[in-house]
Amino acid sequence: MTRDPQALRALAHPLRWKLIDVLEREGSATATRCAELLGESVASCAYHLGILAKYGYIEADPARAGREKPWRITERQQRLGGEELDLEGQLASEAAVDAFLEHEFGRIRRRVRQRDLQPPDWRQAGSVLGSTMWITAAELQEIRQQLLDLATRYADRDDDASRRPQGARHVRLFAATTVAALGSDAETAEPGEGRE
Structure with missing residues (x-):
């Protein structure tokens, strides 16, 4: 479980959860690729990828070299609970959980709305x-x-x-x-x- 309130707060932004999704799905991706997939600016994706890297949620992918830095997830499971944290940590935990739930519910809504487009099985x-x-x-x-x-x-x-x-x-x-x-x-x- 993340013990640092600032690290938890890093997950309290909706775009960062979208970036984590892209990196999980793609294996690794650059800010440019993330921007293409998410309809965001490259600068915005690069900034938020930098914040995720600062707190250890992602890292540069050494297996992929190139002009632009590719990123990958360091751990697929994020622990957001505020148990045994001080008040600042509990508030940071709540903010991270709220952002995660909003992101997750949005994804569920989109997929349920698109359900009829799927093959019957x-x-x-x-x-x-x-x-x-x-x-x-x-x-x-x-x-x-x-x-x-x-x-x-x-x-x-x-x-x-x-x-x-x-x-x-x-x-x-x-x-x-x-x-x-x-x-x-x-x-x-x-x-x-x-x-x-």
Whole structure:
């Protein structure tokens, strides 16, 4: 988990999450390539890539030489929690999580809107799922671990394209486990489910 509030604040900008997405998908990319894909200026992409590099989220890719510096992700998993941080760290954590969620929800909305453009097998494979239940903290921990296991099951394919089966596409799994505040209306509401 990132302990430095300034490093957490570096993730509180929407363009930086988009840049992280590009680098994850492309393996490595220059500011020019990022600008092409995101419809941003090269100067803006270069600046924000520099901030991500300053705090260790990305690094120059030594495997790709050229006039322009290519960047790559240093770690695919970002830990944004504010547990055990002081107030400044907790506020930085909240800002980073808010930016991440806005980015993630935007991506989900775009993909759901484009769902009808997908071939039938891909339309049927994708879903949006929500479920509310009464469980213990230990059971929630178990669910969290199961989701983490699912999310990382095919991680070896990220950096090694030869491991990707024919027909594989870039798919995003997003999951959240949240707990209602004690005494809130959600604590007394009826359990419900919704899915697309």
